[in-house]
Amino acid sequence: MSDLDLLKYTCGRTDLSLICDLIDPGSSVLDLGCGDGLFLRYLKERKNVRSLGLEISAEKIASCIANGVPVIQGDLDSRMEFAADGDFDYVILSRTLQEVRHPENLLDEIVRVGKQAIVSFINFGYFEYRFELFFCGRMPRGRHLPYEWFNTPNIHLGTLTDFHTLCRERHIRIVSAEPLGRIHGILPKWCWPNLFAHSCVFVLEKEK
Amino acid sequence: MLLIEPQNYDFGPGEENALELDCRKKLYEVTLRYETCGKLNADRSNAVLIEHALSGDAHVTGYHTPEDRKPGWWAEMVGPGKAIDTDRYFVICSNILGGCSGSTGPRSIDPATGKPYNMNFPVITIADMVRAQKRLIDHLGISKLLAVVGGSMGGMQVLQWMIDYPDSVAAAVPIATTAQNSAQNIAFNWVGREAIISDPKFDGGNYDPENPPGKGLSTARMLAHITYLSDETMGRKFGRNLQENDHYAFDFRRDFAVESYLQHQGRRFVERFDANSYCYITRAIDYFDLADRTNGDLAAAFHSAKGKFLVVSFSSDWLFPTKQARALVKALLANHLETNFCEIQSGYGHDAFLLEIDTLGAMVGAFLANTLNEVSSGKQRGAQS
Numbered sequence: 001m002s003d004l005d006l007l008k009y010t011c012g013r014t015d016l017s018l019i020c021d022l023i024d025p026g027s028s029v030l031d032l033g034c035g036d037g038l039f040l041r042y043l044k045e046r047k048n049v050r051s052l053g054l055e056i057s058a059e060k061i062a063s064c065i066a067n068g069v070p071v072i073q074g075d076l077d078s079r080m081e082f083a084a085d086g087d088f089d090y091v092i093l094s095r096t097l098q099e100v101r102h103p104e105n106l107l108d109e110i111v112r113v114g115k116q117a118i119v120s121f122i123n124f125g126y127f128e129y130r131f132e133l134f135f136c137g138r139m140p141r142g143r144h145l146p147y148e149w150f151n152t153p154n155i156h157l158g159t160l161t162d163f164h165t166l167c168r169e170r171h172i173r174i175v176s177a178e179p180l181g182r183i184h185g186i187l188p189k190w191c192w193p194n195l196f197a198h199s200c201v202f203v204l205e206k207e208k
Numbered sequence: 209m210l211l212i213e214p215q216n217y218d219f220g221p222g223e224e225n226a227l228e229l230d231c232r233k234k235l236y237e238v239t240l241r242y243e244t245c246g247k248l249n250a251d252r253s254n255a256v257l258i259e260h261a262l263s264g265d266a267h268v269t270g271y272h273t274p275e276d277r278k279p280g281w282w283a284e285m286v287g288p289g290k291a292i293d294t295d296r297y298f299v300i301c302s303n304i305l306g307g308c309s310g311s312t313g314p315r316s317i318d319p320a321t322g323k324p325y326n327m328n329f330p331v332i333t334i335a336d337m338v339r340a341q342k343r344l345i346d347h348l349g350i351s352k353l354l355a356v357v358g359g360s361m362g363g364m365q366v367l368q369w370m371i372d373y374p375d376s377v378a379a380a381v382p383i384a385t386t387a388q389n390s391a392q393n394i395a396f397n398w399v400g401r402e403a404i405i406s407d408p409k410f411d412g413g414n415y416d417p418e419n420p421p422g423k424g425l426s427t428a429r430m431l432a433h434i435t436y437l438s439d440e441t442m443g444r445k446f447g448r449n450l451q452e453n454d455h456y457a458f459d460f461r462r463d464f465a466v467e468s469y470l471q472h473q474g475r476r477f478v479e480r481f482d483a484n485s486y487c488y489i490t491r492a493i494d495y496f497d498l499a500d501r502t503n504g505d506l507a508a509a510f511h512s513a514k515g516k517f518l519v520v521s522f523s524s525d526w527l528f529p530t531k532q533a534r535a536l537v538k539a540l541l542a543n544h545l546e547t548n549f550c551e552i553q554s555g556y557g558h559d560a561f562l563l564e565i566d567t568l569g570a571m572v573g574a575f576l577a578n579t580l581n582e583v584s585s586g587k588q589r590g591a592q593s
Contacts, residue, residue: 050544052541052547058550058551058552058553058567061548061550061571062550062567062570062571062574064548065518065548065571065574065575065578066570066574066578068578068582070516070546070547070548071548071549071550072537072541072547072548072549072550073549073550073551081534081538082534082537082538082541083541084542087541
C-alpha cells in the first residue's frame with residue numbers, strides 16, 4: 001500500500017487516524033471487527049504493531065489473509081477464549097459496540113484482554129439526530145446511520161452520557177475521550193460533546 | 209494433460225540409517241512413495257508438502273497415464289493455476305509410512321524374515337510418519353519447506369511438522385483437524401478395527417491379499433464414511449429414497465439409496481485398501497495428542513514452534529468440530545505465533561475439505577502467496593538468506 005492509498009483510506013475516518021495516533025509503536029493490537037484488515041495493515045506499516053484481527057465474515061477473513069493481516073474468526077458476543085488477561089497492549093473497537101447483543105459484556109472483555117481499549121462510539125445524542133427525532137418524528141438516519149429502523153445492525157444506540165454511566169457501573173476507567181465534530185474533526189471539550197460530537201474516541205482501562 | 213510419475217525413495221538399510229519409531233523399535237529398508245509437481249526454484253524456497261488423509265495416497269494431482277479416468281485426490285486444489293499453484297510452487301506428496309499405496313507398511317516384506325510384516329509391523333504414530341517424510345525432504349535437498357498443507361489426518365501431520373521440525377517449515381495449513389484426537393474418534397476407529405479383526409478371513413492379519421477380510425474392511429469403511437458426511441448432505445443426496453423399488457421390500461437387504469451408496473463405498477474401498485494398514489493408520493490417529501509430551505498442556509506443546517499458521521474448520525464437520533480448531537488456535541496464540549483461523553460455512557461435513565474448493569482455495573492461495581513473498585524478501589523470522 002502506498003502512502004497515498006493509506007491517506008485515502010483514513011481520510012474519511014477521522015476516528016481511525018485518531019486511533020492510530022494513540023497507539024505506541026511496536027505494541028500489540030487486537031482489532032475487533034477488522035473487516036478487510038486494511039486498518040491493521042496501515043497500523044503495521046505506520047507503527048510496526050504486532051496485530052491480530054477478529055472478524056466474523058469468511059469473505060472478509062479471506063481479504064485479511066490476502067492483505068497479509070493475521071485474522072481469526074469470532075463473534076463479539078462470545079467470550080474471547082483465545083486471549084488471556086492483558087494479552088494485548090490495545091484492543092480496538094471501532095464503531096461496532098452498538099451492533100452487539102451485549103455491549104456491557106463486550107466492554108468487560110476488551111478491558112480484560114487489552115491493557116487498554118480504544119473504542120470509537122457513535123453518539124446518538126448528536127444534535128442532528130435529536131432534530132430528526134424531535135421535528136420529523138422519525139428515527140434518525142444520516143452519514144453514520146445509513147439504515148432504516150427495521151434493518152439497522154445498530155441495535156444498541158446510546159449517547160456519550162449513557163456511555164460514561166455504563167463505564168462507571170462496570171468499573172471501567174475512561175483514560176481519555178476525544179469527541180469528533182462534523183466540520184473540524186476533533187471537537188474542543190468545552191463545546192458540549194454530547195450534543196455536538198457525532199462520535200467520540202475513548203481510551204479505557206480496567207479500574208485497578 | 210498433467211502427467212505425473214510416481215517415485216520411490218528408499219532409506220534405512222543399515223543400523224544407523226534405520227528409522228527410529230516412537231514405540232522404540234526400528235524400521236529397516238523403508239520406502240516412501242512420492243509424487244512431485246512443479247519446479248523447485250533456484251533458492252529451493254518454494255516447496256509445499258501436501259499431507260494426505262487416512263485413505264489417501266501420494267497421487268495428489270494430475271494423471272499417471274492418459275487413460276486414467278480420474279486425476280489425483282486433490283486435483284481441484286493443486287495444479288497449474290489452482291490455489292496451490294504448481295506454476296509457482298514445487299508440490300510434494302508422499303504416501304504415509306504404514307500406508308498401502310507404495311510406501312512401507314504392513315503389506316511390505318520384513319527384511320528380517322523375508323515375509324510380509326502383516327501384524328508384526330510396529331505400531332506407528334503420526335510423528336513417525338513425519339519423521340520418515342523429513343528424510344524424504346532432506347533427500348530432495350530442501351532445508352526449509354515453504355508450507356505443509358493437509359486435511360484431517362493430514363492436518364495432524366502438519367501440526368507435528370511444526371513442533372518436531374520448527375526450523376524446516378515457514379507456514380502451516382492444518383485443515384479440518386485437531387491437535388488432540390477425541391474420544392469420539394477413538395471410539396469410531398475402535399469399532400472399525402473390531403469389524404476387521406472379527407472377520408473370519410482376517411486370520412490375525414495373515415490373510416491372503418487376494419482374499420482379504422472384505423466384509424470387515426467394508427464395514428469399517430462404511431462406518432467411517434458416515435462420519436465424513438453430515439445429516440444435511442445425506443438428507444439432500446439421498447433423503448428417504450429407495451434404491452430400486454417404489455415400495456419397501458420388507459426384508460433386510462439394501463432398500464434405501466443411502467444403504468446402496470454406503471455399500472458401494474465399502475466395496476470400492478476393499479479393492480484399493482489393505483485391512484492391516486487400516487488398523488495401523490487408525491491406531492496412529494488414536495495415539496495423536498500433541499499435548500502428550502507436555503503433560504496435557506497444549507500451549508506448551510507449541511513452545512518451540514515457529515512460522516505462521518492458517519487453521520481452517522468447517523461448520524458441519526462433527527468429526528473434527530470447530531471447537532477443536534479453536535483450542536488449537538488458542539494454543540498457537542498463547543505462543544504469539546502468527547495465526548489465521550476461519551470456520552467455513554459448509555453443509556458437507558468433514559468431507560468439506562475436499563469439496564469447498566472455492567472458499568478454501570482463496571484463503572490457502574493468498575496465504576501461500578504472501579508467505580512466498582515474505583520468504584523471498586527475507587521478512588519472515590528465520591527465513592533462508
